[in-house]
Amino acid sequence: MKLASFAFTILALFHTPLATFAQAPSLDAEDIKIAEQLRDEALKSSKGYAIVESLTTEVGPRMAGTPGDAAAVKWGEAKLKELGFDKVWKEPVTFPTWKRGVETAEVISPYPQPLVITALGFSIGTAAEGLTAEIKAYETLEDLKNAPDNDAKGKIVFIKYKMKKARDGSGYGPAVSARGSGAVEAAKKGAVGILIRSIGTDSHRMAHTGMMRYADDVVRIPAAALSAPDADLLENMLKRGKPVEVKMTLGARDGQEYTSYNVIGEITGSEKPEEYVLIGGHLDSWDLGTGALDDGAGVAITTAAAELIARLPQRPKRSIRVIMWANEEQGLVGAKAYAEAHKNDLNNIITGAESDFGAGKIWRIDSRVKADALPVAKKIAEIMEPLGISYGNNRAGGGPDLIPLRQLGVSVFSLRQDGTDYFDYHHTPDDTLDKIDKAALDQNTAAYVVLAYLSAQMDGDFGTDIE
Template sequence: MKQKAFVVLWALSVGLISGCQQLDNNSPQNATTPTIEANATINRQLAKQALNSTLAYDIVESLTVEVGPRLAGTEQDLIAVDWAVKKLTHLGFDKVYKEPVQVPVWLRGYASASITAPYPQPLVITALGGSVATPKEGITAPIIRFDDLQSLIEANAADVKGKIVFIDHKTERHRTAKGYVMTVGGRSKGAVEAAKKGAVAVVIRSIGTDHDRMAHTGMMRYQNDVVKIPAAAMSNPDADLINAMLKRQQPITLSLNLSSQNRGVATSYNVIAEVTGSTKPEEVVLISAHLDSWDEGTGAIDDGAGVAIVAAAGKLIQDLPQKPARTIRVVLYAAEELGLVGGKAYAKAHAQEMAKHYIATESDFGAGRIYQLDVKVNPEVVDKVLQEHALLSEVGVAPGNNNAYGGPDVSMLPKLGVPVASLRQDGTDYFDYHHTPNDTLDKIDPEALAQNVAVYAQFAYTMAQSTIDLRPLVQPKANQ
């Protein structure tokens, strides 16, 4: 069905639901009308409560003030776990518990860089997550610039050997994460590709859309059979500065010093809360976020906002006079920033329950308003599922497509047969603050945050009540 036509049906279905009381008693639809009416009434009630509540903002304010930055594997991480258990218990969920997760321990340490020739100037940098340190005296070497990761891969090794690789890939601004997806490979794979060609370090232009003199951190990866070299990100203005220097057509020498450390593993926890289903308690609608954050800011938009959204949505459903059919499970994952560690641990720990996971989603894209609902379900029921969420149009959400991935920590679940949904948020300014010291509470619009809660509460409740069979995700071929 064409998108424009479906939007019309979406809107019409709202009218049909709200007008269903007009059906006479002889109507063949009358037997299902009370359920439709009841669900519509409850969904509107949930939305109204969410839009008029400060609960989500209060939760993220509490997290950023009372805990602050919470890098996985650190003392602050465990403080965050304790905070989450107490907060969810205080909110009155039927069940609150935690599950242990082994997480990598990495400490940022000290980071500095400067241009030593031909125009000596300091630079603003930060170590990338997982990076090894430089020697204590640092590294000083000529830089070699590349437009992007692919240009580095295609470069002559003789040109790179002994130099510091500078990957200068600008992140474009989009409502979606499109720009980030295009540039993040330089961060995650740059050190490996540079080391393969004999580089002594790699420094990237920050993966961000801002013009602030702040560097964006984020996780990078090493490869066991490739030497590990230090990796850092510089602020966008400093990347521009280097480009201006390069126009003078003189060799540029950079000095880099990092004291970051990898310290093995530690125990953290996925924190879980449940609203027990009334008639199908063994079946799960999973709504989630990640509890950890980077250590530069206070983790307000990444992902304190998500924690607040799913906790507040779950609380609204918890307080209903009649619980929905399925269990609503709120999961706050550990160590997402260090490699989806909590998400992978959850999938492994709950492997025997995957068939009972009705649908899953994650909030991990800040606090911008949700504008579209995408799903990944049985292709034959996509239209039915989207129409079932017709009331979301009243809070500004349009029907989308069947191409959802669910969010980072649930992205592995479709391979296990679990349907997922993506509640698409407006991320136009998200990468201005992402992974920087500027990720703080003032970046959250309370009204937009409340709209997210309204959408998540309605989505979770509708899915917990749904009678649609969402599986299998891929239809078998006709000859099978």
Template sequence: MRNHILPALGALLLGVSSVAVTAAPAVAASPAAQSPDAVAQALAAKALASDLPMQIVTDLTTELGPRLAGTAAEKRAADWAKARLEKLGFENVRLEPFTMAGWLRGEEKAEITGPTPQPLVVTALGTSVATPPEGIEAEVVIFKRYADLLDAPAGSLKGKIALVAEQTVRVQDGSGYGAAGQIRRSGASEAAKRGAVAYMIRSLGTHDHRFPHTGSQTYQDGVTKIPAAALSPPDVEQIERLAAKGHTVKVKLKLTPSNPGTVTSQNVIAEVKGREKPDEIILIGAHLDSWDLGTGAIDDGAGVAIVTTAAKLIRDLPQRPKRTIRVVLFGAEEYGLLGAKAYAEAHKAEMDKHILATEADFGQGPVYAFNTRVADPKHPSIVRIQNALTPLGIYRGDNAASGGPDIGPMMQLGVPVVNLALEGSDYFDTHHTPDDTIDRIERKRINQTAAAYVTFTYLAAELDGDYRQKLVAEGQGTATGSN
């Protein structure tokens, strides 16, 4: 769905741009004479007019392309990001490597062999094992809902291919995808427990185009590993129509992924050092890796551009904010938040110095709500941040934020988090597909998001505030995301 924007979204953006740009004053040579709120307003205006978000996401997706975790392509992207961040004037720019199990996509082919031969559009799910060299040919058993697969008795799928045809619901905040995530992540092992020789799903997407969505899946210990793949929505519906006519549908599936063993990924880190409290950290993140079907523009080149732009605009102020701003471009997010877990472990000793954290990993925006997870959601500085965000069309949300996928491991260690909630009605049209390319990015949308992030980041770094609470002890849950 090229350039798909809801009418209300378009109206919001048009209104935001005209109000925020004309109302915001320039940053004075001596910002000490200005209130933090005025500085934040001027920064937002600069972000709305900036070329930098489009430059960064265009360069990343054009010069680097796909960035599959643990590959040479991801390492080239990390080196590129390090050089770019250094050129932009950030401090303490560095790579923090970690190891992971590698996985490489191979040949992918599927076809209906009965009742009438016809090709299918398929892709392997991340970490899937290979089929035998000749492929697997078997009868397909269709489950309208994932719950129906779970209700199937042991042995009922012996020698067959399980196909879950459940659709992903289009929701602004992405919760439809969150609800469907277990279909992809856990389904192969559940099918194997019931005797299946392969597992296929209707792609976890909200479009009706004939291309598939990839994504990671996890095998359960002690359960036979079977090949796992996603079919495009029209192909799943074709199989359903044949079955509805009373045919026994047979499919041949051939996947040849490989496992290169232990490989290396890395997080890329850069900072804007605080002038008064340099040991206190406001962390803004995105993830640098991407799946290999597209070029990772929506997921998550946009996020890389957003947080880099926000930090760069603050770095260029005549006077820096009190606290340090740390930009983290996480590696291997798509394989299960591996970079996030490595970061939380490596920086465990300074988690009490992480004042607030958030991530941009839900496309280009715009931002429509400000959600928190802090001890006092009515803290004066939180109120001031919300007041500064309101002219951008952003309303106050709840106090149940997750911070973003890569922020989850930090949140579990007690770090307070926020979400700048991104418009996601069209995010899963392109997420993890060949259509995740730069032509999906719209300047007005990504710039509004950059304006929201720079507003939040500057005020969080400049205003005093202690937001910590015992998040784990209070049992407030774990982060969910779009990996």
């Protein structure tokens, strides 16, 4: 459908005057028809793909606190203005930074071979000459925790646990704890360094980076992830019963404090502009790939959905706000800053949803709304059924950057993407544009446009103190 014809069809569906909000949350039949038109138009738009192509080509890697981060902020502002958002602004976010530096490893004995590693975010570096020590292997983080005192004294701990592939990404939680706190637990056992099997589901010889944390009262040791094939290689060497000695060299170091920004674009509502539906994705990425899946796709999907609504001849009742969050990767820093800045305005947030799980097709929608708004949530899901999406439950998380707002009682939705292959690429050099399927991205945009539009138009609300 051509844009002029699309706009004419939508104009014919608008009803006046606007109805007064009913006590029980509800959807108007004509708004549902408009949502269906928007859904079908999104499947033909491919606007989202153009946006993520622009971000990955013109900016590329954008780790928090780097020149790529600053370039991404400028790109985000310019893109939102170019796409016709009514308001575009920035909100500052300040945080410490980290520099990667050199990262190499090799088996010294008994079978000398190179290894592929990457430093974990905020790891300290080794001495310039590197760190050489014998490997001490543990199956899981729990095995390491339960080991005797000084069990790894003077050694490099190796955690072997292999993440399991799952459509919903449920294998991530049991695996990622080794990345987050492995260095602390290894140091408690006397280790001088730690290597973990990458938190990923691929067999490529690429290591997966990601954040780790130290504890103030525990000595800091260098921490890195091994590619899956190299983790297998170490396991095979260890099976031969001989001591395995490894040298690792990391140039990682802390950087200076830095101020970045949450970049925000708004389609301003025609009736209650102070109330808004919040959608978005995080603008930062790790430095190894171009951040196409994590989270250029999420930025693109939600921006494209709002832009499609902006094409309508009349603005929706409420505003639709797209947030390109700052520094999600290093601890939801932008999300926490936004929640703090807007904590006295929570009643104006109708609901929120973040896209941050790649670009696979959405297969389920979950809600977190008050009981009498469940029929509206389920009706929204029903309108998504032609996209292959069904309703799940009322226990949505909303996405990582919505955790701070959700914990303050804001209603959220989760549009569950198929993440079967997501962790093949997550936090690796392989997170690039070619992994995105245009049709799947359009399906995502179609789902978000339905949610955003109907949430902005609904009579009543989803609740403001949701547990």
